[in-house]
Amino acid sequence: xxxxxxxxxxxxxxxxxxxxxxxxxxxxxxxxxxxxxxxxxxxxxxxxxxxxxxxxxxxxxxxxxxxxxxxxxxxxxxxxxxxxxxxxxxxxxxxxxxxxxxxxxxxxxxxxxxxxxxxxxxxxxxxxxxxxxxxxxxxxxxxxxxxxxxxxxxxxxxxxxxxxxxxxxxxx
Amino acid sequence: xxxxxxxxxxxxxxxxxxxxxxxxxxxxxxxxxxxxxxxxxxxxxxxxxxxxxxxxxxxxxxxxxxxxxxxxxxxxxxxxxxxxxxxxxxxxxxxxxxxxxxxxxxxxxxxxxxxxxxxxxxxxxxxxxxxxxxxxxxxxxxxxxxxxxxxxxxxxxxxxxxxxxxxxxxxxxxxxxxxx
Numbered sequence: 001x002x003x004x005x006x007x008x009x010x011x012x013x014x015x016x017x018x019x020x021x022x023x024x025x026x027x028x029x030x031x032x033x034x035x036x037x038x039x040x041x042x043x044x045x046x047x048x049x050x051x052x053x054x055x056x057x058x059x060x061x062x063x064x065x066x067x068x069x070x071x072x073x074x075x076x077x078x079x080x081x082x083x084x085x086x087x088x089x090x091x092x093x094x095x096x097x098x099x100x101x102x103x104x105x106x107x108x109x110x111x112x113x114x115x116x117x118x119x120x121x122x123x124x125x126x127x128x129x130x131x132x133x134x135x136x137x138x139x140x141x142x143x144x145x146x147x148x149x150x151x152x153x154x155x156x157x158x159x160x161x162x163x164x165x166x167x168x169x170x171x172x
Numbered sequence: 173x174x175x176x177x178x179x180x181x182x183x184x185x186x187x188x189x190x191x192x193x194x195x196x197x198x199x200x201x202x203x204x205x206x207x208x209x210x211x212x213x214x215x216x217x218x219x220x221x222x223x224x225x226x227x228x229x230x231x232x233x234x235x236x237x238x239x240x241x242x243x244x245x246x247x248x249x250x251x252x253x254x255x256x257x258x259x260x261x262x263x264x265x266x267x268x269x270x271x272x273x274x275x276x277x278x279x280x281x282x283x284x285x286x287x288x289x290x291x292x293x294x295x296x297x298x299x300x301x302x303x304x305x306x307x308x309x310x311x312x313x314x315x316x317x318x319x320x321x322x323x324x325x326x327x328x329x330x331x332x333x334x335x336x337x338x339x340x341x342x343x344x345x346x347x348x349x350x351x352x
């Protein structure tokens with residue numbers, strides 16, 4: 001049944017005498033393998049096979065390209081992008097790895113050409129101080145507001161204990 | 173008075189988001205500032221389109237400023253830019269070097285035969301390897317290189333009459349002041 005769905009009953013093609021030897025194998029295994037093959041091709045489109053030395057290098061390559069931004073589709077990283085330039089840059093990263101360059105050297109190589117924008121993780125510099133520590137500043141400012149408000153309410157509650165327990169809902 | 177604080181907070185957010193919207197309409201969000209401005213152009217050796225046996229190198233181009241214009245026949249925005257280069261290319265006062273990027277030479281030749289050739293010279297980077305050194309990430313892009321081989325100006329996206337008048341020509345004028 002699966003075979004029929006995939007191959008289709010073609011009067012000429014399905015004629016056993018005209019079918020090639022591998023098709024004539026009647027077991028389900030070839031079809032299952034074919035199914036996996038088709039599925040894996042569909043998934044592998046963005047990833048071009050590169051001759052890695054070993055698995056460790058492949059893992060390193062994957063994590064490095066995931067930290068680098070594709071310049072063409074700027075919300076994608078190099079590892080995932082299907083853009084032509086992303087493929088070229090993946091190959092470039094791969095070649096630099098083969099030359100024994102460290103992750104930092106490879107990043108610097110790309111930064112020299114495409115600026116810090118290629119890094120998903122921006123470096124701490126004077127121009128990025130606000131980006132790095134802005135949230136902390138806002139958090140501290142919020143904490144200061146909370147502390148001041150709580151103290152003021154505490155004082156108000158002490159002085160007017162008989163009037164109202166707190167100024168509930170009165171303040172923000 | 174303290175009841176008004178949330179309202180002021182709200183106004184602050186409106187101002188912030190309003191600024192964000194305004195800011196994003198003022199500049200090209202995709203534009204990546206090139207770190208190569210005021211740095212020496214990367215060394216390149218690339219064949220000519222009309223005669224692949226001849227190569228052009230950065231060092232051979234030293235001495236006079238020139239404009240590198242990255243283009244490809246498959247690039248739609250290059251088609252928009254092309255008529256501008258045809259009419260204004262000769263008026264900017266420096267040679268325009270076409271940089272044929274990741275293109276089949278036959279396609280590039282057909283394209284130029286069809287639309288006209290605004291370039292003084294065309295070099296070919298079929299694989300786009302040298303373009304990585306230039307930080308090219310999408311055609312069209314243009315680089316103004318001075319006589320010392322230093323990149324002085326970069327335009328990402330098509331050159332328009334407005335960009336040529338307001339950015340490119342002043343940049344070229346600044347070069348000629350330096351080198352009398």
